[in-house]
Amino acid sequence: MGLKDKLDQLLQQGLSEVKASSDLEKINDIRVKMLGKKGPITQVLRGMRELSAEERPKIGQFANKVRDELTSAIEQRRNELEQAKINAQLEHEKIDVTLPGTAMAQGQPHVIQQIIDQLVDLFIGMGYEVATGDEVEEDRYNFEMLNLPKDHPARDMQDTFYITPETLMRTQTSPMQARMLETHDFSKGPLKMVSPGKVYRRDTDDATHSHQFHQVEGMVIGKHVTMADLKGTLEVVAQELFGDELDVRLRPSYFPFTEPSVEADITCFNCHGRGCAICKHTGWIEVLGAGMTHPNVLKMAGVDPDVYGGFAFGLGPDRFAMLRYGVEDIRDFYQNDIRFLTQFNQKG
Amino acid sequence: MKVSYQWLQEYLDLPEKPADLAERIARTSVDINDVYSPSDGLTKLVVGFVDSVKPHPDSDHLTLCQVNIGEGKLVQIVCGAPNIQANKNVIVALPGARIGNNIKIKRSKMRGELSEGMICALQEIGFSEQTAPKAYDEGIWFLPEDAKPGESVFPYLGMDDTIIDTDVTPNRGDMFSMLGNVNDIAAFYGLTPHFKMLPVKENSEQQAEQLIKVNIADQNLAPTYKMRVITDVTIKDSPLWLQIRLWNAGIRPISNVVDVTNYILLKYGQPLHSFDYAKLPDKTIGVRFAKAGEPFVTLDEDERELTSNDVVVTAGDHPVALAGTMGGLETAITDQTTSVALEAAIFDPILIRKQARRHDLHSESSSRFERGINPETVETALNEAAELIAQLGDAKVTTGIVTGSERAIKTTEVPLTVARTNHVLGTELTVDQIAGIFKRLAFEYTETDGEFLVSVPARRWDISIEADLLEEIARIYGYDNLPSTLPAQTSNIGGLNERQHFLRASRRVLEGLGLNQAISYSLTTVEQAQQFEIVRHGEPMKLDYPMSQDHVATRMSLIGGLLNDVAYNAARKQVNVNLYEQGRIFIPTDKDVRPEEQEHIAGAITGQFTNKTWHHEGQEADFYLIKGIVEQYLTNMAIKMQVTYRANSSRPEMHPGRTADILIGESVVGYVGQIHPQMAKEYKIASTYVFELNLEQLVTQPKKERHYQMISKYPTITRDIALLVDEDITNADILDVINDKGGAYLTDVTLFDVYEGAHLPAHKKSLAYTLTYQDKEGTLVEEKVNQAFDKVVQQLIKQLNVEVR
Numbered sequence A: 001m002g003l004k005d006k007l008d009q010l011l012q013q014g015l016s017e018v019k020a021s022s023d024l025e026k027i028n029d030i031r032v033k034m035l036g037k038k039g040p041i042t043q044v045l046r047g048m049r050e051l052s053a054e055e056r057p058k059i060g061q062f063a064n065k066v067r068d069e070l071t072s073a074i075e076q077r078r079n080e081l082e083q084a085k086i087n088a089q090l091e092h093e094k095i096d097v098t099l100p101g102t103a104m105a106q107g108q109p110h111v112i113q114q115i116i117d118q119l120v121d122l123f124i125g126m127g128y129e130v131a132t133g134d135e136v137e138e139d140r141y142n143f144e145m146l147n148l149p150k151d152h153p154a155r156d157m158q159d160t161f162y163i164t165p166e167t168l169m170r171t172q173t174s175p176m177q178a179r180m181l182e183t184h185d186f187s188k189g190p191l192k193m194v195s196p197g198k199v200y201r202r203d204t205d206d207a208t209h210s211h212q213f214h215q216v217e218g219m220v221i222g223k224h225v226t227m228a229d230l231k232g233t234l235e236v237v238a239q240e241l242f243g244d245e246l247d248v249r250l251r252p253s254y255f256p257f258t259e260p261s262v263e264a265d266i267t268c269f270n271c272h273g274r275g276c277a278i279c280k281h282t283g284w285i286e287v288l289g290a291g292m293t294h295p296n297v298l299k300m301a302g303v304d305p306d307v308y309g310g311f312a313f314g315l316g317p318d319r320f321a322m323l324r325y326g327v328e329d330i331r332d333f334y335q336n337d338i339r340f341l342t343q344f345n346q347k348g
Numbered sequence B: 001m002k003v004s005y006q007w008l009q010e011y012l013d014l015p016e017k018p019a020d021l022a023e024r025i026a027r028t029s030v031d032i033n034d035v036y037s038p039s040d041g042l043t044k045l046v047v048g049f050v051d052s053v054k055p056h057p058d059s060d061h062l063t064l065c066q067v068n069i070g071e072g073k074l075v076q077i078v079c080g081a082p083n084i085q086a087n088k089n090v091i092v093a094l095p096g097a098r099i100g101n102n103i104k105i106k107r108s109k110m111r112g113e114l115s116e117g118m119i120c121a122l123q124e125i126g127f128s129e130q131t132a133p134k135a136y137d138e139g140i141w142f143l144p145e146d147a148k149p150g151e152s153v154f155p156y157l158g159m160d161d162t163i164i165d166t167d168v169t170p171n172r173g174d175m176f177s178m179l180g181n182v183n184d185i186a187a188f189y190g191l192t193p194h195f196k197m198l199p200v201k202e203n204s205e206q207q208a209e210q211l212i213k214v215n216i217a218d219q220n221l222a223p224t225y226k227m228r229v230i231t232d233v234t235i236k237d238s239p240l241w242l243q244i245r246l247w248n249a250g251i252r253p254i255s256n257v258v259d260v261t262n263y264i265l266l267k268y269g270q271p272l273h274s275f276d277y278a279k280l281p282d283k284t285i286g287v288r289f290a291k292a293g294e295p296f297v298t299l300d301e302d303e304r305e306l307t308s309n310d311v312v313v314t315a316g317d318h319p320v321a322l323a324g325t326m327g328g329l330e331t332a333i334t335d336q337t338t339s340v341a342l343e344a345a346i347f348d349p350i351l352i353r354k355q356a357r358r359h360d361l362h363s364e365s366s367s368r369f370e371r372g373i374n375p376e377t378v379e380t381a382l383n384e385a386a387e388l389i390a391q392l393g394d395a396k397v398t399t400g401i402v403t404g405s406e407r408a409i410k411t412t413e414v415p416l417t418v419a420r421t422n423h424v425l426g427t428e429l430t431v432d433q434i435a436g437i438f439k440r441l442a443f444e445y446t447e448t449d450g451e452f453l454v455s456v457p458a459r460r461w462d463i464s465i466e467a468d469l470l471e472e473i474a475r476i477y478g479y480d481n482l483p484s485t486l487p488a489q490t491s492n493i494g495g496l497n498e499r500q501h502f503l504r505a506s507r508r509v510l511e512g513l514g515l516n517q518a519i520s521y522s523l524t525t526v527e528q529a530q531q532f533e534i535v536r537h538g539e540p541m542k543l544d545y546p547m548s549q550d551h552v553a554t555r556m557s558l559i560g561g562l563l564n565d566v567a568y569n570a571a572r573k574q575v576n577v578n579l580y581e582q583g584r585i586f587i588p589t590d591k592d593v594r595p596e597e598q599e600h601i602a603g604a605i606t607g608q609f610t611n612k613t614w615h616h617e618g619q620e621a622d623f624y625l626i627k628g629i630v631e632q633y634l635t636n637m638a639i640k641m642q643v644t645y646r647a648n649s650s651r652p653e654m655h656p657g658r659t660a661d662i663l664i665g666e667s668v669v670g671y672v673g674q675i676h677p678q679m680a681k682e683y684k685i686a687s688t689y690v691f692e693l694n695l696e697q698l699v700t701q702p703k704k705e706r707h708y709q710m711i712s713k714y715p716t717i718t719r720d721i722a723l724l725v726d727e728d729i730t731n732a733d734i735l736d737v738i739n740d741k742g743g744a745y746l747t748d749v750t751l752f753d754v755y756e757g758a759h760l761p762a763h764k765k766s767l768a769y770t771l772t773y774q775d776k777e778g779t780l781v782e783e784k785v786n787q788a789f790d791k792v793v794q795q796l797i798k799q800l801n802v803e804v805r
């Protein structure tokens, strides 16, 4: 048998062994056996010395071809087997992806805080500064500087927790109006402020009353701030909180520290104005109180009402939250049931 | 005020239906509580003529009535009312009718006798006990003789009316009368009212002043006080039209004299009081402060002890009425009354308001005196009442009014310019538009070149300055018609200041770490207010006049409130609770000075912090978990100085072995730990871990700057060391030595194992650390690390007597 035939036989034998091999170890054995230094192809090539100079390159070429073919067959088979092994592994690793993920700890801001932050951010966007006042106030700032002298009937509407005859738990965030008016430097431009915080009333707690709740106060005072500006501002607030498909109406009201005074209502979102229990069959829901700052308030704070004027408004985040989410009991906000708190977790 | 649409129609040609009118009133005048008809929800109620009555054969209290309901033949109705009579018109609820309380009437058999409907009392068709006339408390109501059988009863009873229930603000006392409503509605619709006043005919020669004297010593108490005397009166029921006016306004008809005073109160907003003249113990009337402790029995038969701030009307010196609030029982009108002394007055609004509050007597009268009285109509009201009593009680009005005091009726001059109006309202109103509004309001004015001088009539005592007039213009012009703009662009830059930013960031960090924000009550018990303070302050600030025992003092720590929340949850089977709160605490300073308010932040965790799941153990709340939260929080808040934790076993509310003070430098800014088991027992809660930090101290701390530090490209070398130490040597003790003696290349020390228990000698524990070395300037050689490490080990042995394992 000539060298060529020998090589050809080796090739056929190798290819059939490769084809028959079923694991990676075996394929490695074949590679070592066939292509190694002590392998038959190497042996055959060693016999080339006996060939003629004419035949030698032909056989050499053929031998290289045989080696390449075998190498590539081995490589291909190895890839196939590796892929099969990976597939088997992946099949083995399969899990039930419908099982729940690991529990994460993530806290939520209180729903009232969310509303306050939303409002504060809205006003910051409109150039308002944020003022935070004390919760224990002087009678003077809570009432007198707001045009509510000692015997004013409106004092009855907000029963007060007094500490001493001159100090009290503030009943409203409005004292910040007087305090900001007193300290603002009008030579640097108008006063635009918003002031959120806790307030207190001498009330018996029940589903709709709480001795502690929140307010957000706002005020804009300058040389030319109009009631039309107030109307536009209140519309922005109402639409930010309740959506812009609802109508806003202003109607006359009474607050000692504003004149004219108005209350702003929105179309009842429950019945869309047809009338229901939530809106007491009026089709409207009251959302905030406002007005043009009373000249007495400006005067008492040392601001000339002939030069400066503007508006103030106050709104209740507790009430907003109750309306917006249908919370029926105001005490839910202050008892902090974990199931209540964690509901308000939407961030989008 | 319950305003009757039908009554309004007597004075105004109303262009809109009740619901639309109510909407206009809300948008222009005062708020609306409700709009309703007394007949709402009622059906098939007709006039029935009782043809005959005979006893029920099987009952001693039922009767069988044959009733004409306008259908030709009579129907039988079984009736249980004791006052049923033949030949009377009654209210019949036909089979299928809906009566009060949404009850449906069916044809039925009562003790064997067919009843084709029901004969009704007023209370059965929606009248409240307070408004149905007392005489018919026990029985059915009789309709007028000329009522037609088979017709609806509603028109006969005024129940086809619509009531607009207004919510009168404190400034609009004028809207507490029909007259005021008529004026305002006329103004916004631009109508001319035809308001009818009834002039008095004095039909007795007798001079009133010979019958009664009025002597008002202190005119501040009663700036106006007038009386008339009416004689020869017959007390009887009022005619139906008058009773309808009253009950539709929520006032119970009583008798002609009393009903007339209430009718005038509704019409003019002028409260009147009628005294039984004969029972006045003295015929000189006065007004004075009551004496402290003076007893007085009011109309409601309540004996009250008066205070020296109460105001009484007196006969001689004897109190006969709580001025403007409620009359006395002794001089009240009864069926035997023959002469009436009628009072029309203005009392001091503040005194009346306080008196009504003090005695919890908020009457139709007091609510009007509180808001002020129209001086223009005091006498009109008195005269019209006298005339009506004369007409309805066949009485004689004696000649003259006896006046004890009289406040002048003044108009108020208020200047206003067109320019100013538009400047404030943001409108472009013309002189004519503004003038038109004043005309509608019936305010006199003069005007030159856009400058108005308005004479505001006394009936609008709420208007005294320019801003008040601007409100009138704005509301009559219509808030809907105001333009809608935003304040002109200015250079104001909005934003949170540093402190506000710090507070908001604090909340966000704790939420990110898994705590839910709670908002608890700031007012608590005295005992709780003093618990859990970071620093003791003694007694808390207390309310002068608390509302409930649970809320009497201001908190001095937030933890107590959070534990209330944990307890609230525990009582509802919610055992896994992770809360934080950011809010004020109140530190009392000197008396009469406001307390120091500090912002604090606190947390409380109990139970599972993260839930155990099918493949995860979950995380149980413990000391190291809450400490980890605090550490991460303080890291995020970038406190520059080193924060240390020092064991403190002396906080009485805290577990003595599981509590650490949190220090920045040498000052205690808060603490963290487990609450004392005794406390947990008192709060009825499981083991709970808490922290509280004084944010005032954190806000002012210098902060680490945000700057980038290049990450070293040179390798690190680590050495692990396990130390056997006495059990009372702390991690902090060891870290102090390592950090102190670690050398320049030591960049990190991490504790990776703590072991106590078996396999160790008694009172010993093992702590294991990884020390990381790096030279940021070059590659560190092993030799240098070995030197540094050996030094640390030697020092640990020397200083802490450790044994290297």
Ligand SMILES: [Zn+2]
Pocket: A268, A269, A270, A271, A272, A273, A274, A275, A276, A277, A278, A279, A280, A281, A283, A284
């Ligand atoms: Zn509705």
